[in-house]
Amino acid sequence: MGNTASGNKGCFIKPKKAWRLLKTADEGNVTAYIFGVSGSGKTTLVSRYLGTRKYMVVDAGGIRPDDLVVESSNARKIIVIDNLHELSWGDVDTVREQIIELIRREDVWVILVGRCPVPPWLSAVRFQEGFYVVDSKLLMFSLEDIKKYAEYAGFSINEAQVQRMYYETTGLPLAVEMCHIKYMEMAYTSEITDDMYNDFSRRVEDEMCNYLEYHVYDNWDVEMQEFLMEISVVDEFTTKQAEMITGRSDSELLIERAKWLGNFMTSRMDKDGNTQYQLQFHMRVSMRRRLKRKYEKERIRGLYENAGLFYRLNGDIRKALEMYENAGVTERIVSILVDNARHAANSGYYYDLKKYYLELPDHVIEKSPELMCGMSMLQSLLLNPDESERWYDRLKLYADENQGSARKNAKGLLLYLDIGLPHRGSVDVLKLLKSAYTMVFNKEVRIQEWSVTSNLPSMMNGGKDFCEWSKRDRELASKVGRIVEFVLGKYGKGLVNLALAESFLEKSGDNYEVATLAAKGRMQAEAGGKIEQCFVADGILAWLHLQNGKPQEALEVLNGIEGKAEKEEGQNLLPNIYAFETRCSLYRGDRACVTGWMENAPDENVEFRIYDRFIYLTKVRVYLQSGRNEQAYSLLTKLRYYAEMMSRTYIGIECSVLMAVALQRLKNDDWKKAMCHAIDTAMEYSFTRIISREGAAVNTLINTCGWKVEKDGADDKEIAARRAYFRQLQKETESMTRYYPGYMKAGVDDVQLSETATAILKLQAEGLSRQKIADRLNMSEANVKYHLNQVYRKLGVTDKAGAVREASNRGLI
Secondary structure (H helix, E strand, O other): OOOEEOOEEEEEOOOHHHHHHHHHHHHHOOEEEEEOOOOOOHHHHHHHHHOOOOOEEEEHHHOOHHHHOOOOOOOOEEEEEEOHHHOOOOOHHHHHHHHHHHHHOOOEEEEEEEOOOOOHHHHHHHHHHOEEEEOHHHOOOOHHHHHHHHHHHOOOOOHHHHHHHHHHHOOOHHHHHHHHHHHHHHHOOOOOOHHHHHHHHHHHHHHHHHHHHHHOHHHOOHHHHHHHHHHOOOOOEOHHHHHHHHOOOOHHHHHHHHHOOOOOEEEEEOOOOOEEEEEOHHHHHHHHHHHHHHOOHHHHHHHHHHHHHHHHHOOOHHHHHHHHHHHOOHHHHHHHHHHHHHHOOOOHHHHHOHHHHHOOOHHHHOOOHHHHHHHHHHHHHOOOHHHHHHHHHHHHHHHHHOOHHHHHHHHHHHHHHHHHOHHHOOOOHHHHHHHHHHHHHOOOOOOOOOOOOOOOOOOOEOOOEOHHHHOOHHHHHHHHHHHHHHHHHHHHOOHHHHHHHHHHHHOOOOHHHHHHHHHHHHHHHHOOOOHHHHHHHHHHHHHHHHHOOOHHHHHHHHHHHHHHHHHOOOHHHHHHHHHHHHHHHHHHOOHHHHHHHHHHOOOOOOOOOHHHHHHHHHHHHHHHHOOOHHHHHHHHHHHHHHHHHOOOHHHHHHHHHHHHHHHHHOOOOHHHHHHHHHHHHHHHOOOOHHHHOOHHHOHHHHHHOOOOOOOOOOOHHHHHHHHHHHHHHHHHHHHHHHHOOOOOOOOOOOOOOOHHHHHHHHHHHOOOOHHHHHHHHOOOHHHHHHHHHHHHHHHOOOOHHHHHHHHHHOOOO
16 A cells, blocks of 8 residues: 555555665566565555566465466566565465576566464575665655645544554555545534544544454464464563463464564564563554444453462562453452552552552451551542541551451551651651651561652752751761661661761752762661662752753763662662753753653643742743743642641742742742741751752842841840851852853743744644745745744744644633
């Protein structure tokens, strides 16, 4: 079909690279091997290329030796052998020998067409004679191809619909044609709505499944069909996984056979060196439908349960739960959640599995102290303190009603909650840690590990807010440092040095001492500790580099911990590492990196997750940088509510600083109150850098907010302390402003576009090409290009998609 629509012969999008390869093979009389999934356009490519020339077509599915008898001639003959993957009829060995002989002849040009890569029996002649191979990737539609096809076929489609069509069809020409047919059927009746488009997508999916069902699968033996149906319950699989799911000892052989059925299966090597196989999207969907139609529910349930067991044994808890949910085996789900509650040192694990926790009925939860502990922690994370305390009380009652190991286990879980529940703050944590030390040391309880950082690059503002401890940092480090490290186990390695380093950093302490403490803490964490502590150490060093005007060095430090996290199962750290790298990009003025990060950042309007707070605070800065002040204010309102409810002093200060910036840009005089509150609170803890690192964004605000050095009722000592603090704050903020004069300033001045530029941008957003825009506006294409370049420059973007997105964000189109 070759990048065309089989039902629309006048609409052919030439696959340029595939065409060139075919032409080169033709000119050199070298065999061409074309392969791709059904519907990728192999046959049409050949027929379009050969045009009116005479050639012989042989279908390998029913080929006989006599069909390949070609008499010698002075004139070159062209032979197309289609459906090579179906070569299984009659005397196969004889037919293969005849094909190889034809390939070697000078007076014959052979074009081989099939659905699978070059089969092993052709390997020798392939390397002797040389093949030009056109694989399926060269036959697929690109985004530009879809646009051209839409234009040639005569239907209107905007940029978003192009993207969606590409995603849903994976660029498969047959699927694109089906999209076109269904789209036109709907477009004739009324204007396309989102609901209609969703319905249209489902119809296209149905058409593709039907096509595979009746034109592809029927050619395969029953055993292969059953194997692929059974393995379709998972998105990817290894040979071992296929054996466990299907119960077939010959899975490896079946996978090998499936490779040569057609280009329906892809493979990749994972980080552990295992080959992961994946069925093509449309085939996977159709096989799952087939499974439901042909197998009984009990048999399907067994397949999902086997898949869940494989994932659980391999430590992939989320996928295991997904499989068990599909199987409907509640007891398996409960078992995993109990195990998670026993070992989840990081509260984020509860959040990630919240769907499954919240679906459990109360009577099931009440039977397990681990589940009651998990629900108490989860409800606290969901900002439901009353519900959290309800489950805490239920666990306490369980401890009181039981004896022996059950009581000991419950008391350990209660102690874990006493220390870790986010909504309780950190006021009594020191007393609790001392008590925990005694109880653990005397083996009265066993307390599970608790992460201080919550995957953030901070000790003081990690799992809980420990700003209060910074007032007595050196004293506490010497008196209770070892106690805390003992109670927290591996998560305590390096804690004291890192906590001191962060406290000194925020108080504008000596940079050399900060760096030394951070380095010591990192080495301790590497020697039997946790990678989370390494992130804290590198985060401190990154802030030091930024404070000294070296954003590139800061970025290099973060790139290092990113690589370490990827290698050492630190996947939960990556979102916050990416957010920190984005903050470096803000300082560097790298708008492209910032824009790229924003495209994948979590949407706070869909779901506000307190676990993403560091990411949200990064988004606030991006919003302010791009002039989206209302969005910054809206997100800060949510963050401030969280900070107040959870007694998060540090985030409260940060929110006040950024709120002042947002309000000032929105022409709201309340910005002065917000900035004064931030300075007052920060001074209580001697923190300067939480404000000064915002540099150019707050430099003027600090000096004009009206903060009083000579506070009413303050004595001379207090006034002197306030004056010294304010001078240090001004000095550091001015320094950051000199280093990063454009930081969070780019969005302050509104971008102004001319009427012509705006009109061009709107037409471009509708999917029109430059030539069509020029025709519509009666101007030259060169003039359109000039205006677009100016628009890109003003918006700080490099391409059409970025310009449309940024202009939409600014309300320009």
